[in-house]
């Protein structure tokens with residue numbers, strides 16, 4: 098199925114009023130531009146994998162920032178089986194978490210949020226404790242030096 102045809106079907110749903118908003122997932126920069134063009138500038142979000150373990154979506158994040166489109170990092174903590182080991186796998190996340198008295202997972206989400214106002218991480222959670230902990234990332238401010246150290250991981 099040609100990409101333009103898939104996105105064209107979504108454009109038709111928007112035009113017919115059957116859906117109010119359209120987002121895409123796992124798209125590269127060319128596909129983001131193409132989808133936004135086909136949708137007449139109505140693309141609202143891009144959901145791509147992005148985490149300390151998976152950084153290759155930086156160009157897509159940058160493009161979404163430029164275009165004012167929400168960028169939703171999926172598996173932002175590294176995925177269900179690896180999220181708990183984030184601190185032991187990536188020392189700077191652990192070190193900065195200890196300095197602030199918070200979890201490495203909260204530092205990870207704050208680091209992403211600091212990249213651009215269009216970033217909206219979507220951590221998976223099955224417990225109230227982790228949902229509350231992740232939510233608190235919106236209030237955690239990291240310094241420029243800390244962000245640089247995390248970027249360098």
Ligand SMILES: NC(=O)c1ccc[n+]([C@@H]2O[C@H](COP(=O)([O-])OP(=O)(O)OC[C@H]3O[C@@H](n4cnc5c(N)ncnc54)[C@H](OP(=O)(O)O)[C@@H]3O)[C@@H](O)[C@H]2O)c1
Nearest residue numbers: 171172173174175176180202220221222223224227230231
């Ligand atoms: N578009 C796509 O192709 C695609 C592909 C995969 C996933 N996704 C989406 O991405 C989202 C999240 O992905 P994911 O669940 O695979 O990975 P994830 O968010 O990286 O990791 C989820 C794990 O993180 C733990 N966790 C969450 N917040 C935490 C915190 N503050 N402190 C410690 N642990 C914490 C959870 O533990 P508890 O369960 O104990 O709370 C859960 O085991 C989902 O909405 C999923 O649908 C999209």
